[in-house]
Amino acid sequence: MKLFSVLEINTLLKGYIVGSTSHSVSxxxxxxxxxxHQITFIGHKKYEKLWERSKASVAVVNNDISIQPGNNRAFIKVNDADLAMCQLLELFAPLHPQFDTDIHPTASVHPTAIVGKGTRIGAGTYIGPHVELGENVTIYPNATILDHSTVGKNSTVWSGVVIRENCHIGRNTILHPNSTIGADGFGFRPCPERGLAKIPQIGNVVIGDWVEIGAGACVDRGKFSSTIVGDGCKIDNLVQIGHNSVLGKFCIMAGNSGLAGSVTLGDGVMIGGSASIKDHTTIGSGAIIGAGSGVAGNVPAGKTYLGYPAAEARTTLKQWATIKKLAGNS
Known part of the structure; x- marks a missing residue:
């Protein structure tokens, strides 16, 4: 276990030190x-009161924190404590599971597959015909990548991931355990002969660069053309993205939220946990959908929508306040 001094940590964070401590940080x-011997952080003034009872010797704090660190304790003041803690967590992060060989003997790699320099493939993994893996891709044990799919350089595919045929994953992207890319979209129609006729889903999925797809999340392939997840999107665990949906850049979807088919998200859209978005709906760039909301129509750019059915936040909050008053008078 490596120990760091306050000075060493501050060199990384490029803040300034208030106070001093003899303790090293583990x-x-x-x-x-x-x-x-531990470091913590204070990202908002409302948490200042917790510092007096804390035993931490060092805290990374926002510049507006007004309290003093105290005896044998120090603050590292920065513009954004949350972002600084991201850097700090990287410093202390343990190594990922290691590979004894670049391609494990039990991995099945088709002769037509192209494997880039420095790429590692774990035990029990299946790499299908004409798959292309870029340089320095890491594929952990028991993942499956089917025919004609591609994975861009520096990407990570964790155990249990399934990438169906003809799907394309960008660079520096992370697919967390048991996520599924390119399963059939949910397409059925009433049929006199069979009850429900399955509509073939002949499209694919295209995922951009610097994307993260959470554990157990599903991104369905298009009925035709592509389901698209734009650069920099972050998708939480157990999220459903329906066929032919298109996400712009840097969208965030929290756990258990879902998009029905052919939903369009602009850039920077944020969708709260367990929110659901109706098919053929457009959410404008920068819009926010509150947790648990049900969106049945288009949302303008930059707006915040809440509720079930969702409406502009101010409207929903007024409705909730009115209902609370009525309930109090009954």
């Missing part, structure tokens, strides 16, 4: 649980 921890 790891980060939340403020209530930290010991005197």
């Amino acid at each position: 790891s980060p921890e939340q403020i209530e649980l930290a010991g005197n």
Whole structure:
């Protein structure tokens, strides 16, 4: 276990130090649980009161934090404590599972597959015909990548991931365990002969660069053309993205949220946990959909929508306040 001084950590974070401490830092921890050899953070003034009871010797804090660190304790002041903690967590992060060989003997790699320099393929993995893996791709054990799919350089595919045929994953992208890329879209129509006729889903999925897809998430292939997840999108665990949906750049979808088919998200859209978006709906760039909301129509750019059915936040909050008053008078 490596120990760091306050000066060494500040060199990384490029902040400025208030106070001093003789303690070295062994790891980060939340403020209530930290010991005197740990570093914590205060990202908002409302958490200042927790510092007095904390045993941490060092805290990364926003510049507007007004309290003093105290005896044998130090603050590292920065513009954004949350972003600084991202850097700090990288410093202390343990190594990912290691590979003894670049391609494990039990991996099945088709002779027509192209494997880039420095790419590692774990035990029990299947790489199908004409798959292309870029340089420095990491594929952990028991992943499946089917025919004619591609994975861009520096991407990571964790165990249990399935990438169906003809799907394309960008560079520096992370697919977390048991996510599924390119399953059939949910397309059925009533049919007198069979009850429900399955509509063939002959499109694919295209995922951009610097994307993360959470564990157990599903991105369905297009009925025709592509389901698209734009550069920089972050998709939480257990999220459903329906066929032919198109996400712009840097969208965020929290856990258990879902897009029906042919939904369009602009750039920078944020969707809260368990929210659901109706098919053929457009959410404008920069819009925010509150957790648990049900969106049945288009949302203008930059607006915040809440509720079920969702409406502009101010409208929904007024409705909730009115209902609360009525309930109090009944």
